[in-house]
Amino acid sequence: MIEIKNVSKRYGQKVALSNVDLSLKPGKIIGLLGPNGSGKTTLIKILNGLLRDYEGEVTIEGHPINEITKGLVSYLPDRNYLPNWTNAEGAIKIFKDLYSDFDELKMRSLLEKLNLNPKEPLKTMSKGMKEKFQLALVMSRNAKIYILDEPIGGVDPAARELILKTILENYAQDSMVLISTHLIADIEQIFDSVIFLKEGEVVLNDDVDTIRQTHGMSIEAYFKEVFRC
Amino acid sequence: MLIKLIKHDLMATYREFTGLYIALLLLSIIGPFIVSTEIEWAMFVLFLVIFGVTVATLVVTFLTIIRLYSRRLFSNEGYLTLTLPVKTRDTIISKVITGFVWSSLSALVLIFSGIIFVSFMLIVPSVFSSSFDSLSLLFNEIWKTNAMWVYMQSFLVILPSSLLESIYSLILLVFVITLINTSFIKKYKVAIGIVTYILLSLALNSLLGNLHGELLVFSPVTTLDNEFSLELLRQLSFTVNGVNYAINFIGYLLYIAGLGYATWWLLENKLEIE
Numbered sequence: 001m002i003e004i005k006n007v008s009k010r011y012g013q014k015v016a017l018s019n020v021d022l023s024l025k026p027g028k029i030i031g032l033l034g035p036n037g038s039g040k041t042t043l044i045k046i047l048n049g050l051l052r053d054y055e056g057e058v059t060i061e062g063h064p065i066n067e068i069t070k071g072l073v074s075y076l077p078d079r080n081y082l083p084n085w086t087n088a089e090g091a092i093k094i095f096k097d098l099y100s101d102f103d104e105l106k107m108r109s110l111l112e113k114l115n116l117n118p119k120e121p122l123k124t125m126s127k128g129m130k131e132k133f134q135l136a137l138v139m140s141r142n143a144k145i146y147i148l149d150e151p152i153g154g155v156d157p158a159a160r161e162l163i164l165k166t167i168l169e170n171y172a173q174d175s176m177v178l179i180s181t182h183l184i185a186d187i188e189q190i191f192d193s194v195i196f197l198k199e200g201e202v203v204l205n206d207d208v209d210t211i212r213q214t215h216g217m218s219i220e221a222y223f224k225e226v227f228r229c
Numbered sequence: 230m231l232i233k234l235i236k237h238d239l240m241a242t243y244r245e246f247t248g249l250y251i252a253l254l255l256l257s258i259i260g261p262f263i264v265s266t267e268i269e270w271a272m273f274v275l276f277l278v279i280f281g282v283t284v285a286t287l288v289v290t291f292l293t294i295i296r297l298y299s300r301r302l303f304s305n306e307g308y309l310t311l312t313l314p315v316k317t318r319d320t321i322i323s324k325v326i327t328g329f330v331w332s333s334l335s336a337l338v339l340i341f342s343g344i345i346f347v348s349f350m351l352i353v354p355s356v357f358s359s360s361f362d363s364l365s366l367l368f369n370e371i372w373k374t375n376a377m378w379v380y381m382q383s384f385l386v387i388l389p390s391s392l393l394e395s396i397y398s399l400i401l402l403v404f405v406i407t408l409i410n411t412s413f414i415k416k417y418k419v420a421i422g423i424v425t426y427i428l429l430s431l432a433l434n435s436l437l438g439n440l441h442g443e444l445l446v447f448s449p450v451t452t453l454d455n456e457f458s459l460e461l462l463r464q465l466s467f468t469v470n471g472v473n474y475a476i477n478f479i480g481y482l483l484y485i486a487g488l489g490y491a492t493w494w495l496l497e498n499k500l501e502i503e
Contacts, residue, residue: 012415045502048312052500053412071314081308083241083301097233098313 001026001145001176002047007056009042009200016042017054018200026144027173029190031208031219032180034197035227040180041078043197044149047178048075060145071100074143078150078180080130084123088116088133095137107140110166128155135163139170146177152186160186188219196226230315234323235330238297242331245293249286250338256282257342261349283339290335294328298403303410307502317496321403321489328399333392376462383445383467390444390474393481400485401429404492411499433484441476445469 002024009017017039024030032040045051046058049065060069082091088111095102111118114132125133131154138146151167152160160183168190171177181187188194188208196204203226204211208219215222256279263275301310302324310320351368371377405426409418447467 050308050311050500050502052496052498067314067316070312073312075308075312077305077308079305079308081305083306083309085241085244094237094309097237098230098315100314 009054028192031191031194038197039200074141076138110136184220238327257345374462437480441473
C-alpha cells in the first residue's frame with residue numbers, strides 16, 4: 001500500500017532521513033516510534049505531500065504523492081490545523097464539502113461520544129478539546145490510510161483512553177493506521193507492528209508480538225534499550 | 230472542486246470586509262447631509278472618518294490577501310489546505326481568484342461610494358445650501374461636455390488590461406510567498422519575500438513598460454500648464470494604440486502563465502512546510 005524506496009532528506013547539514021526503505025501493508029495499526037528529531041514527522045510530511053524536496057521514491061497504492069494519494073490518506077497533524085474563524089459545525093461542513101469519503105453520521109456520533117458541542121467556536125476550545133475534535137474529523141473519513149502524528153500528545157491520561165478507543169472503533173479493518181508517538185506505554189497495546197526510527201534511519205520494523213517474544217519485554221522497554229543514551 | 234475551494238476561501242475572509250463596506254456605503258449617504266449642515270467640526274470629523282475608513286479598506290484588502298496566501302497555505306492551516314485531494318493548479322487558481330474578488334470588490338465599493346457621495350452633493354443640489362451652488366453648476370457644465378463620456382470609454386477600453394495587471398500582481402504575490410516556503414529559502418523568509426517582490430515587480434514592470442508606449446492617446450493634448458477650458462473638454466477624444474495595447478495584453482498574459490507555472494513547480498517539487 002505504501003512503498004518508500006531509498007528516501008533521504010536533509011535540512012542543510014542535518015540528516016532527517018537516510019535511505020529509508022519501507023513497505024507498509026493494509027490491515028494493520030503501525031507505530032512509528034523514535035525520539036525527538038528522529039525523522040518521524042519528516043516522513044509523515046513526505047507521505048502527505050507537505051515536503052516535496054527529497055531523494056528517493058514514495059508511492060501510495062502505486063501513485064506518486066499527488067491529489068489521488070491525498071484522497072486516500074486521512075491525516076492528523078501534530079498541531080491545530082483548523083481555521084479559528086469557524087465553529088465545530090463549520091469545520092464539519094468544510095470536511096463534508098472537500099472530502100468525498102467523509103461520513104457525517106459517524107462524525108455526529110463521535111461528537112456525542114467525545115462530549116463535544118458542535119456550536120462551540122474553535123477558538124474557545126481547549127487544546128485537548130481541539131485535539132479530540134480534529135481526531136473525530138479525521139477518523140470520520142472512510143479512508144484507506146490514517147496517518148496520525150502524536151494523536152495523544154496534548155491530552156490528559158483520561159482522554160488518551162478515549163482517543164485510543166476512538167481510533168480502534170473507527171478505522172476499517174482493511175485500512176492502515178500509522179501512528180507516530182513518543183508516548184509508547186499509553187498506546188503500545190493497540191499496535192500490530194512498530195517501526196523504530198533513529199537519526200533518520202529505520203533500525204527496526206517488526207510485529208509487536210515477535211518483538212515481545214524475541215526480547216522478552218514490552219515495546220516501551222525495548223524502545224528504551226534501543227534508544228538508551 | 231475549484232468552486233468549493235474558492236467558496237471556502239471567500240468564507241474564510243469575508244468577515245474582514247463586510248463592516249468596512251457597510252461603513253463606506255453609509256458614509257457616502259450620510260456624508261452629504263453632514264456637509265449640508267456647514268458645521269465645520271462635523272465636516273472635519275466626517276472627512277477624517279471617510280479618510281480613515283478608505284485607508285482601512287485598502288490596508289485590510291492588502292493584509293487579507295497576504296494572509297490568504299501565507300497563513301492559509303503555509304502556516305498551520307496549510308496542513309489542511311495542502312493535504313486536500315485537489316490539484317495543485319486548483320489550489321493556486323482558487324487563491325488568485327479569491328484575491329482578485331476582494332481587490333476588485335474593494336475598488337468597486339470605494340468607487341461606488343464616491344459616486345453616491347458626489348451624486349448626493351451635486352445632482353441633488355436642493356439638499357445643499359448656496360455655497361455649493363457654484364461647484365454644482367461647474368460640475369453640471371463639465372457633465373454636459375463630451376469629456377465624462379470619453380473618460381468612461383477610455384476606462385472601459387483599458388479595463389481588460391488593468392484586470393490582467395491586477396491578476397499578474399496577485400500571482401506574483403502567490404509566487405513570492407510560495408518561494409519563501411520552499412527548500413530554497415531557509416532563513417529571513419519575510420525580508421527575502423519583501424525584497425524579492427519589490428525587485429521582481431520592478432524588473433517585470435520596467436521590462437514590459439520598455440516594450441511598449443502609451444496605450445491610449447488623448448486629443449487635444451492637455452497639460453497642467455493649459456488653462457482649464459470647457460471648450461477643450463468638448464473636443465476631447467482618444468485613440469487606442471493597437472500595437473502597444475496588444476504588447477501590453479500579451480505581456481501580462483505571459484507573466485501570468487510564467488508565474489503560475491513557476492508557483493506550481495515550486496509547490497510540486499520544492500515545498501517545505503514548517
